Every structure is written in structure tokens, then in C-alpha cells.
Amino acid sequence: MNTLIENIGLNADLLIYLAIDITVAIILLGFMKFISGISAQVKANDELAKEDNFAFGISVAGSVAALGIVMTGAITGENANSYLMEIIGMFSYGLFGLILIKVGRIVHDRLALNEIDKTEQIKAKNVTVGIVDAASTIATAIVIRAVLIWVHGIDIGTFVAIIAGFVVSQAMLILVTRIKEKQYARNNQGDSLQEAFANGQVALAIRYAGQVISTALAVTAASYFMVYSPDTIVTTLFAWLIFSIVMTLLVALLTTIAKKLILWGINLVEEVDQQHNIGVASVEMAISISIALILTALMA
Structure with a gap:
């Protein structure tokens, strides 16, 4: 017990930083739920509890989880110069991350899934679209977190780098969505x-979630090789984009091989695309994310 007390005494600053970070995080996470209701033009509590809108709940859960992921990239802990700088840093990066998450949702709506109205689909309690929305939001947050950890300091240069990283993430998510659309069309006459999402095919949404999240993880791998420098930010981010494309293709190739081996004897097109087998789709999602995690861990 004495040792524990001594350790706590020696880490009093750490406890204060922890209290600051948790307090700011809770405030921003609560604000995210409020913003989600406004963007969907509904009252969040009523939609969750009175209307029992599971699709809205899944969408909000994705947004809250995404902000939590971003906040982990904003935490500096004892590396901060002062408690005030920790508060400023957490609020600044947290709010900026919240804005980018919401902008990312708009970009995904307008450019990636441009044939359906996600907001209306979620209000209509389409769980499939809720899953797709949550997955794309989490994927965006994963890349934003990587950029937050990659940069250092709080100045114009760091925010420019974060925005540029965000643009890279959206470009990759749109590219993957287009590829998967063509693949689905080729396999299903x-x-x-997007029409399948609108029709409520949950298995496809689960598979898609694995694909976009694994893509986001592949994009983050570039942060292990690119050195942050405000003077070469344009060149570095262009290299990040090229590296992201290569990593995405590598993850896709390894995932395809892994699926064929792990799900040997199962016709994935028939089971997921046509029979809407949620179990098989869940395994596909797990394989996609696992391969991306393993590959990025090796890169680190």
C-alpha cells in the first residue's frame, strides 16, 4: 500500500493530466451526440429512446466512437508544457476532429454513396445504412488519429497537415467504394x-465496414515512414497518398488470399451477396481488419 501511495504521489501530474483529458473527452463526446441529432434534423434522445431507431443509434455510436479514436491522437499527457496547454490542445484537436468527422460524412454522402440519401435512410430506420455510415465515420477517424500523432505542436502547419491527411483518407475511401461497386455489379449481373444498401442488405454493409476500416488502417501505415516537417509538407503528403494506394492494394491482395484460405469451400458471392449471410459477412469483416492490423503492426 505504501508503495502504491508513493507511486501515486510521484505521478500526481499524470493524474491531473488524466482528469483534464477525461473531462474534455466526456464534454466533446456528449457534444457529438447533440450534433448528430442536429445534422439528422431530429432530437437525439427521442430518436434513440422513443422511436427506437436502431439505425440512428448505430450511426451515433459510430460518430461517438470516431471522436473517441480522434481524441486518443490529441492526448499528449505529460508531454504538454502545462495543464493549460493540455486543455487547449485537447479542445482544439478534439473540436477540429469533430468538424472533420462531420465533413467526412458529408463527403461520403455526396461523393462515395451519392445515389442514396443516407440521412433519410437512417431516419427511415434502415440499419444497413446506419452500419455503412458508422463504418465510414470510424475509418475517417482512424486516419485523422494517425495524422494527429504524426504532427507535433499547435500551429497553422499542423492543422494544414491534418486537413491534407483528411483529404487523402476521403480520396482512398471513395476509391475503395467505387472499386467495390464495380466488383459487386460484376458478380451480380x-x-x-448502393441500391442494395438502400434495400437493407445488412450482410453487405458488414462486409463493406471491414473493407473501409481496413483501408483506413492501410492508409495510416504511411505515418511510420514519413517524417513530419512543415517545410516539406506538400511533398510528404503526396508521398503519403502514393504509399497509401500501394498499401491499400497490398491489404486487398492479402485479404483476398486469406479469405480464400480461411473460408475455403464457401461461395462468398452466393452467401453474402445473394443469401445475405450475416455470419459469413462478419467473418469477412474480421479477416479484412485483422490483415490490415497485422500488416500495419509489422510496418511499425
Whole structure:
């Protein structure tokens, strides 16, 4: 017990930083739920509890989880110069991350899934679209977190780098969505993936979640190789984009091989695309994310 007390005494600053970070995080996470209701033009509590809108709940859960992921990149702990700088840093990066998450959702709505109205679909309690929305939001947050950890300091240069990293993430998510749309159409006599989402095919949404999250993890791998410097930020971020494309292709290739081996004897197109097998889709999602995690860990 004495040892524990001594350790706590020696780490009093750490406890104060912890209290600051947790307090700011709770405030911003609560604000995220409020903002989610405004953007969907509904009252969040009513939609969650009175209307029992599971799709909205899943979408909000994705947004809250995404902000939590971003906040982990904003935490500096004892590396901060003062308690005030920790508060400023957490609020600044947290609010900026919240804004980027919401902008990312708009970009995904307008450019990636441009054939359906996600907001209306979620209000109509389409769980499939809720899952797709949550997955894309979390994927965006994973990249933002990587950029937050990559940069250092709080100045114009760091925010420019964060925005540029955000642009890279959105470009990759749009690219992956287009590729998966073409793949789905080829395997299903020209049918539309977005229309399948609108029709409530949950298995496809689960598979898609694995694909976009694994893509985001592949994009973050570049942060282990690129050295942050405000003077070469344009060149570095262009290299990040090229590296992200290579890593995304590598993850896709390894995931395809892994699926064929792990799910040997199972016709994935028939089970997921046509029979809407949620179990098989869940395994696909797990394989996609696992391969991306393993590969990025090796890169680190």
C-alpha cells in the first residue's frame, strides 16, 4: 500500500493530466451526440429512446466512437508544457476532429454513396445504412488519429497537415467504394451496391465496414515512414497518398488470399451477396481488419 501511495504521489501530474483529458473527452463526446441529432434534423434522445431507431443509434455510436479514436491522437499527457496547454490542445484537436468527422460524412454522402440519401435512410430506420455510415465515420477517424500523432505542436502547419491527411483518407475511401461497386455489379449481373444498401442488405454493409476500416488502417501505415516537417509538407503528403494506394492494394491482395484460405469451400458471392449471410459477412469483416492490423503492426 505504501508503495502504491508513493507511486501515486510521484505521478500526481499524470493524474491531473488524466482528469483534464477525461473531462474534455466526456464534454466533446456528449457534444457529438447533440450534433448528430442536429445534422439528422431530429432530437437525439427521442430518436434513440422513443422511436427506437436502431439505425440512428448505430450511426451515433459510430460518430461517438470516431471522436473517441480522434481524441486518443490529441492526448499528449505529460508531454504538454502545462495543464493549460493540455486543455487547449485537447479542445482544439478534439473540436477540429469533430468538424472533420462531420465533413467526412458529408463527403461520403455526396461523393462515395451519392445515389442514396443516407440521412433519410437512417431516419427511415434502415440499419444497413446506419452500419455503412458508422463504418465510414470510424475509418475517417482512424486516419485523422494517425495524422494527429504524426504532427507535433499547435500551429497553422499542423492543422494544414491534418486537413491534407483528411483529404487523402476521403480520396482512398471513395476509391475503395467505387472499386467495390464495380466488383459487386460484376458478380451480380450489373446490380447496384448502393441500391442494395438502400434495400437493407445488412450482410453487405458488414462486409463493406471491414473493407473501409481496413483501408483506413492501410492508409495510416504511411505515418511510420514519413517524417513530419512543415517545410516539406506538400511533398510528404503526396508521398503519403502514393504509399497509401500501394498499401491499400497490398491489404486487398492479402485479404483476398486469406479469405480464400480461411473460408475455403464457401461461395462468398452466393452467401453474402445473394443469401445475405450475416455470419459469413462478419467473418469477412474480421479477416479484412485483422490483415490490415497485422500488416500495419509489422510496418511499425
